Amino acid sequence: MLSKRLTNLHPYVPGEQPKDRVYIKLNANENPYPPHKSVAEAVSKAVLENTEKLGLYPDPDATELRKAIADMLNQTGGVLSRARGKQNADGSCTCSPSEQDKIPFTVTPDMIFCGNGSDEVLSFVFYTFFDSDRPLVLPEFTYSFYPVYCGYYNIPMNPIPLKDDWTLDVEKMLFEANKSDSAIIFANPNAPTALSLSREQVRGMIKKAPKDKVFIVDEAYCDFGGESCIPLLSEFDNLVIVRTFSKSLSGAGMRLGFTVASPKLTESIFTVKNSFNHFPIDFVTQTAGIASCKSAFYYAENARKIVSNRTRLTDFLREKGWFVIDSSTNFVFAKKEGVSGEAVYQSVKQDGLLIRHFATPGIEDFVRMTIGTDEQTSALIKSLEKF
Ligand SMILES: *Cc1c(COP(=O)(O)O)cnc(C)c1O
Numbered sequence: 001m002l003s004k005r006l007t008n009l010h011p012y013v014p015g016e017q018p019k020d021r022v023y024i025k026l027n028a029n030e031n032p033y034p035p036h037k038s039v040a041e042a043v044s045k046a047v048l049e050n051t052e053k054l055g056l057y058p059d060p061d062a063t064e065l066r067k068a069i070a071d072m073l074n075q076t077g078g079v080l081s082r083a084r085g086k087q088n089a090d091g092s093c094t095c096s097p098s099e100q101d102k103i104p105f106t107v108t109p110d111m112i113f114c115g116n117g118s119d120e121v122l123s124f125v126f127y128t129f130f131d132s133d134r135p136l137v138l139p140e141f142t143y144s145f146y147p148v149y150c151g152y153y154n155i156p157m158n159p160i161p162l163k164d165d166w167t168l169d170v171e172k173m174l175f176e177a178n179k180s181d182s183a184i185i186f187a188n189p190n191a192p193t194a195l196s197l198s199r200e201q202v203r204g205m206i207k208k209a210p211k212d213k214v215f216i217v218d219e220a221y222c223d224f225g226g227e228s229c230i231p232l233l234s235e236f237d238n239l240v241i242v243r244t245f246s247k248s249l250s251g252a253g254m255r256l257g258f259t260v261a262s263p264k265l266t267e268s269i270f271t272v273k274n275s276f277n278h279f280p281i282d283f284v285t286q287t288a289g290i291a292s293c294k295s296a297f298y299y300a301e302n303a304r305k306i307v308s309n310r311t312r313l314t315d316f317l318r319e320k321g322w323f324v325i326d327s328s329t330n331f332v333f334a335k336k337e338g339v340s341g342e343a344v345y346q347s348v349k350q351d352g353l354l355i356r357h358f359a360t361p362g363i364e365d366f367v368r369m370t371i372g373t374d375e376q377t378s379a380l381i382k383s384l385e386k387f
Contacts, residue, residue: 005154008151008152008154009148009151009152010147010148010151011148012119012144012145012148014028015027015028015029015354015356016354018354021352022352023349023352023353023354024352024353024354024372024376024379024380025354025370026353026354026355026369026370026371026372026376026380027354027355027356027368027370028252028356028370029191029221029246029247029329029330029331029368029370030246030247030252030370031246031247031248031249031250031251031252031302031306031330032306032370032371032372032373032376033250033302033305033373034250035249035250035251035254035288035292036250036291036292036295036298036299038291038294038295039288039291039292039295041291042287042288042290042291043284043287043288043291046283046284046287047284053283054283054284056283057278057279058279058281058282058283058286059286060274060278060279061270062114062281062286062289063109064286064290065114065281065286065289065290065293066109066112066113066114066258067109068289068290068293068294069109069112069114069258069289069293070106070107070108070109070111070112071293072095072293072294072296073103073107073230073260074103074106074107075094075095075096075097075296076095076097076101076223076296076300077097077098077100077101077102077103077228077230077231078097078101078103078219078222078223078228078230078243079097079098079100079101079222079223079225079226079227079228080223080224080248080296080299080300080303081223081224081225081300081303081304081306081307082097082098082100082101082225083095083096083097083098083101083296083297083300084096084098084300085296085297085300086297087297092294093294093295093296093297093298094297095296095297095300100227101227101228102231103230103231104231104234105233105234107230107233107260108263110263110266110267111233111260111261111262111263111266112258112259112260112266113258113259113261113266113269113270113273114256114257114258114280114281114289115256115257115258115273115280115281116255116256116257116280116281116285117244117246117255117256117257118218118220118242118243118244118246118257118258119145119257120255120257120280121242121244121257121258121259121269122145122146122149122218122242122257123149123152124269124272124273124276125216125240125242125259125269126149126150126152126153126155127153127272128265128268128269128271128272129183129213129214129216129240129268130150130153130155130183131155132153132154132155132156134156134180134181134182135155135156135157135158135176135180135182136150136155136156136157136158136182136183136184136185137158137160137173137176137177137180137182137183137184137185138157138158138159138160138184138185138186139159139160139161139162139168139169139173139186139190140159140160140161140162140362141162141190141192141193141360141362141363142185142186142187142190142191143187143191143218143220146185147159158176158180158182160172160173160176162193166193166195166325167195167197168186168190168197170197170201170204170205173186173205174205174208174209177209177210177213178208178209178210181210181212181213182210182213183210183213183214183215183216184205184209184213184215184216185216185217185218186216186217186218187217187218187219187220187221188202188217188218188219188222188226188229189221189222189224189226189327189328189329191220191221191329191331192331192333192356192358192363192366192368193325193333194221194325194326194327194328194329194331194332194333195325195326195327195328196222196225196226196227196328196329198227199227199228199229199231199232202217202229202232203229203232203235206232206235206236206238206239209238211238212238213238214238214239214240214265215236215238215239215240216240216241216242217229217239217240217241217242218241218242219241219242219243220242220243220244220246220247221247221248221328221329221330222243223247223248223249223299223303224247224248224303224306224307224310224327224328224329224330225303225307225328225329226328226329228241229241230260233260233261233262237262237264237265238265239261239262240259240260240261240265241259241260241261242257242258242259243257243258243259243260244256244257244258245257245289245292247330248299248302248303248330249292249299250292250299250302251288251289251292254285254288254289254292255285256281256285256288256289303330305373305374306330306371309371309372309373309374309377310327310330310332310371312377312381313332313369313371313377313380313381314326314327314332316381316384317332317334317384320336320384320385320387321336321337322334322335322336322387323335323336323337330370330371331368331369331370331371332368332369332371333366333367333368334366334367334369335365335366335367336387339365339387340357340364340365341357341358341363341364341365341366341367342357342359342364344357344367344384344387345357345367347383347386347387348380348383348384351379351382351383352379353376353379353380353383355367355368355369355370355380356368356369356370
């Protein structure tokens with residue numbers, strides 16, 4: 001009865017969503033701050049005043065949303081934690097990127113493709129650009145959904161171990177990609193290590209990577225202090241950047257992600273989407289997404305609060321003798337000599353907090369802790385004082 005393909009599937013396991021008691025949830029890198037109130041207002045208004053739209057198919061191209069995303073990227077440079085801005089009298093906001101993040105061209109809506117979460121976007125990206133005739137080059141430890149999609153689409157993988165200092169082995173990745181004329185994918189900042197490559201480092205990498213294959217950079221965490229590769233799109237037409245509303249834009253429940261790439265590659269992803277589901281973004285999510293983009297200033301402030309609590313947690317852990325990898329994300333990846341990740345996880349769970357640990361050999365001593373609000377971070381620090 002079952003397809004042969006099914007045996008290739010090894011589903012991704014997300015952070016647990018327990019229902020038995022209320023935990024402080026620091027295990028899925030969600031944003032601890034709620035969406036801006038204009039998002040709730042826009043959704044309520046749209047649903048109450050345009051109820052008939054719930055009975056009609058939404059805009060298959062998410063035209064207005066893609067325009068709002070392009071505007072937001074132009075205004076923030078793709079790094080919220082460094083974007084400055086102000087709230088206007090009418091409630092809207094204007095942002096400007098830091099000098100470091102300025103994009104030397106205007107991002108246009110035809111460079112944006114939207115999907116139902118960046119997980120779905122990644123699925124379309126894998127279908128659009130990777131074949132089963134050559135391995136995809138990726139780091140051994142990176143977002144664990146990439147291997148899942150390789151199984152789903154029957155794409156061979158060539159995972160490259162990280163270096164001893166947990167950084168990507170850029171030389172080895174390039175060597176292997178050139179050897180098999182392969183595409184490359186990784187998250188920058190990477191997950192779960194939290195480390196990032198500078199834009200200059202990625203530029204150097206793309207220059208030496210196969211030109212006739214795509215180079216995918218997943219910037220799910222870039223807003224928390226990485227450097228976006230969006231400015232490189234004017235130099236490289238094989239670059240595809242993947243982003244999400246789930247982390248910095250407090251939108252994990254809205255399921256919205258997008259790519260930024262040349263109009264030509266973007267069009268190819270649309271072809272795949274239109275061969276699978278014309279309407280991945282419903283009317284309510286399109287409305288919520290547009291309102292979120294227009295409140296970028298609020299999310300920039302939240303990103304700065306998260307960065308400041310990240311520093312507080314990192315300093316505390318290092319003072320207590322933990323090994324903590326430098327983070328440019330909304331989580332910290334750390335371990336304490338002599339204590340397993342599982343033991344730390346169990347101990348903080350007793351105190352009502354959920355964090356993540358991985359059974360994967362090589363990283364089983366680590367825990368991944370999402371940065372919460374001031375109070376949540378204090379509760380986590382208090383619970384970790386035992387170690
Ligand atoms: C969270 C995450 C995603 C998925 O985000 P969704 O938009 O919620 O599907 C993609 N890539 C990385 C690296 C992530 O951490």
